[in-house]
Amino acid sequence: MKSDDQRHADQLSQLQAIHPQTADFKDLSDLTGLPVLRKDKLLRVQAETPPFGKIATQNVSHIFQSPGPIYEPGGSSPDWWRFGRFLQAMGLSCDDVVQNTFSYHFTPAGAMFESAARSVGATVFAAGPGQTEQQAQVAAAIGTTTYAGTPDYLMSILDKGDELGLDLGRITKAAVSAGPLFAKTRQAYLDRGILCRQCYGTADVGLIAFETANDIDGMVVDDGVIVEIVTPGTGEPVPAGEVGEVLVSVLNPDYPLLRFSVGDLSAIMPKSADGPIKIVGWRGRADQATKVKGMFIRPEQVAQILQKHPGVDRARVEVHRTQNADQIDVKFETDQSDLTGLMNTTSDILKLRANVTAVPIGSLPRDGVVVSDLRPVEG
Numbered sequence: 001m002k003s004d005d006q007r008h009a010d011q012l013s014q015l016q017a018i019h020p021q022t023a024d025f026k027d028l029s030d031l032t033g034l035p036v037l038r039k040d041k042l043l044r045v046q047a048e049t050p051p052f053g054k055i056a057t058q059n060v061s062h063i064f065q066s067p068g069p070i071y072e073p074g075g076s077s078p079d080w081w082r083f084g085r086f087l088q089a090m091g092l093s094c095d096d097v098v099q100n101t102f103s104y105h106f107t108p109a110g111a112m113f114e115s116a117a118r119s120v121g122a123t124v125f126a127a128g129p130g131q132t133e134q135q136a137q138v139a140a141a142i143g144t145t146t147y148a149g150t151p152d153y154l155m156s157i158l159d160k161g162d163e164l165g166l167d168l169g170r171i172t173k174a175a176v177s178a179g180p181l182f183a184k185t186r187q188a189y190l191d192r193g194i195l196c197r198q199c200y201g202t203a204d205v206g207l208i209a210f211e212t213a214n215d216i217d218g219m220v221v222d223d224g225v226i227v228e229i230v231t232p233g234t235g236e237p238v239p240a241g242e243v244g245e246v247l248v249s250v251l252n253p254d255y256p257l258l259r260f261s262v263g264d265l266s267a268i269m270p271k272s273a274d275g276p277i278k279i280v281g282w283r284g285r286a287d288q289a290t291k292v293k294g295m296f297i298r299p300e301q302v303a304q305i306l307q308k309h310p311g312v313d314r315a316r317v318e319v320h321r322t323q324n325a326d327q328i329d330v331k332f333e334t335d336q337s338d339l340t341g342l343m344n345t346t347s348d349i350l351k352l353r354a355n356v357t358a359v360p361i362g363s364l365p366r367d368g369v370v371v372s373d374l375r376p377v378e379g
Contacts, residue, residue: 004277011226014251019258028226029237031259036235036247038261042204043068052255059254064108066203074108075254081112081206082224084119086199089212089220090173092146094121099139101127101149101157102178108203109178113148122146129153136161139168146173151181151198155188169193177201180282186216200281202262205248209279218269218278224251227279228259229268232286232370233299234306235259240268243368245286245299246279263287265368288371290319292326292352299370301349308345311336316364317354321375328354333361 002010008028016022021034045053051063051071062074074080092098098117104110104126117124125142127135129149135157138144147154154174161168174189174196181198189196199210200219208227209219221227229244230237238244246264250257265283289298302315314333319326330346332339336358343356 007223011223011251015226015249018251018253018256031226031228031249032235032237034235034259036230036259036261037257039068039070039263042070042260046071055255055257057255062108062111064111064203065106070204072108072203073255074111077254079115079119080252080254081108081115081201082222083112083116083199083201083207085222085224086197086207086210087116087120087122087146087175089210090175090195090197091213092117092120092122092173092175096120096122096145096173097125097143098122098146098148098175099125099127099135099142099144101129101135101147101153104128112201112206113175117146117148132156132160133164136164136166136168139171140166143170144168145170146175147171147194148175150179151176151185151196152179154194154196155185158192173197175199198281200266200279202248205250205257205260205262206252208246208248208262209281219281221277221279225249226251227268227277229266229279231299231303232265232288232368233301233303238267238366238368240270242366243267243280243283245368261286267368283368286368288369288373290371290373292319292328295350295352297328297350297352297371302370304349305342305345309342312342313361314364316369317350317371319371319373319375326375328352330354330356331359331364332356333364334358335361 012028057073059075060073061076064072064074100113102109102113114124158168172194174194176198186196197211201207207222208225209221211219226249228237228247230247232245243265246262246266247259248262249259263286265286266279269278269280289296297317306312306315312332312334316331318329332342339356346354346356
């Protein structure tokens, strides 16, 4: 295993080879001086210069579409999205038959896991999602050893197999993603002799992090990406252990996204001396935009307020429903007694009336939430 210094040096070298604007970087922390690329901007540049915007791409063999719509490239080189590293960490080999239930339609998930399985020498059955009875029949007939798909769908296949009296006992591994893996679900698979592990990735950047066969205490960050955790709406890093917005810089010259926000919340885990960098996994969405009286309140606006008041480090917007009217409360961590300036800036930027209050420094939760909509859900 490489040392941290060697890993950082290798990643810095790759980054500089791909991105000319990083040529003068002395350390990976210099990334904080570059702008964040969010999905709304990616949508705009793709519309202006289809299909991938002004991002230089090469060796593209496929085009995929995700909701937005956002278009993503795919390459034909071995394990182009790097998910093979996850399957390898699970112990897959040429002896495995992978039943891939991820979709092959429009989005790249099916292709991602097919190329991953092929990279470790496994045989693939391209099942796609749905048709549960046929999934169970196929698994029994071909001797599927590994399920690939969302965390809960395998249980539907197993239950259908039980109902039909099929032997699905050769399934001993489950590689899951694209949904929450609950401890109860993981244990239910383990009770049937199935090792279930999850990974975290997106259509835009590929693999980000993954569990290993012997470790589910966090997810190991893939060496093919640089992950930053920042305060939502900003590009400012948060301390290790604190939840924030996930930014990913991809060390893939075929599609070199730089400081791309995947729109999720996570946290870097405190690191042991000789262990890999890990994240805690998915902790919610970073896009906390909420609509009040026809106007959106976004984390980026809260960041603008804080930029105008350097003495205030943290803020939180809470939207309540009181007496059939929306109420906005903005809490600032500050020891200032005169809040006139904060009130004026808040009004100017949000374009809405808000109650501004000071709270003790360190009192706001470190959960990555900047805009919290606490109004009851109707219906």
